[in-house]
Amino acid sequence: GEDVEQSLFLSVREGDSSVINCTYTDSSSTYLYWYKQEPGAGLQLLTYIFSNMDMKQDQRLTVLLNKKDKHLSLRIADTQTGDSAIYFCAEIPGVSGGYNKLIFGAGTRLAVHP
Amino acid sequence: DSGVTQTPKHLITATGQRVTLRCSPRSGDLSVYWYQQSLDQGLQFLIHYYNGEERAKGNILERFSAQQFPDLHSELNLSSLELGDSALYFCASSVPGGGYTFGSGTRLTVV
Numbered sequence: 001g002e003d004v005e006q007s008l009f010l011s012v013r014e015g016d017s018s019v020i021n022c023t024y025t026d027s028s029s030t031y032l033y034w035y036k037q038e039p040g041a042g043l044q045l046l047t048y049i050f051s052n053m054d055m056k057q058d059q060r061l062t063v064l065l066n067k068k069d070k071h072l073s074l075r076i077a078d079t080q081t082g083d084s085a086i087y088f089c090a091e092i093p094g095v096s097g098g099y100n101k102l103i104f105g106a107g108t109r110l111a112v113h114p
Numbered sequence: 115d116s117g118v119t120q121t122p123k124h125l126i127t128a129t130g131q132r133v134t135l136r137c138s139p140r141s142g143d144l145s146v147y148w149y150q151q152s153l154d155q156g157l158q159f160l161i162h163y164y165n166g167e168e169r170a171k172g173n174i175l176e177r178f179s180a181q182q183f184p185d186l187h188s189e190l191n192l193s194s195l196e197l198g199d200s201a202l203y204f205c206a207s208s209v210p211g212g213g214y215t216f217g218s219g220t221r222l223t224v225v
Contacts, residue, residue, distance in 0.1 A: 045214070102214055104156060
């Protein structure tokens with residue numbers, strides 16, 4: 001089946017690292033994504049990882065993928081107040097019918113405090 | 115700027131009415147995906163169009179319909195509106211190499 005789960009809330013101190021976790025169920029997922037949504041705004045694509053990769057780093061962001069456990073994480077180094085937002089994990093399940101669609105988790109609300 | 119344009123940004127309407135939401139995908143992109151974001155259902159895939167043809171349907175109600183025009187813009191029509199239809203409606207376009215880029219959304223409030 002298609003299901004993506006995330007913890008709903010994370011609070012961190014400014015300057016610390018944040019780790020947002022996600023689990024998915026479709027072992028044939030080809031791409032996994034992290035999106036950021038600030039209050040009142042749309043969805044911003046942060047990063048994505050192919051299913052044949054274990055890790056991807058992009059400046060302060062590190063994505064780790066454990067295919068065996070179907071676990072994806074997003075680490076934000078030196079978290080800033082501007083990182084406060086909702087972070088969505090999303091997957092493209094195994095392609096069927098010639099189309100792709102994103103399946104989203106419920107989102108993790110990251111609160112950064114001084 | 116994602117390159118995906120949605121209008122209007124906000125819409126307030128009464129129950130029973132019909133509204134049309136509009137989306138223009140990134141220049142040159144043939145795909146349009148529609149999503150609904152509500153507090154209780156999260157982000158739900160509604161429908162996908164590619165080059166004018168419907169490719170996939172998700173959790174889209176029969177009261178809702180969409181189409182994609184020859185110039186590739188798309189419209190999402192919502193009719194017989196209910197209070198529970200109040201949500202953010204996003205459209206998205208594909209990004210070369212993988213991923214989707216989203217418009218800033220239309221916030222629909224049904225009163």
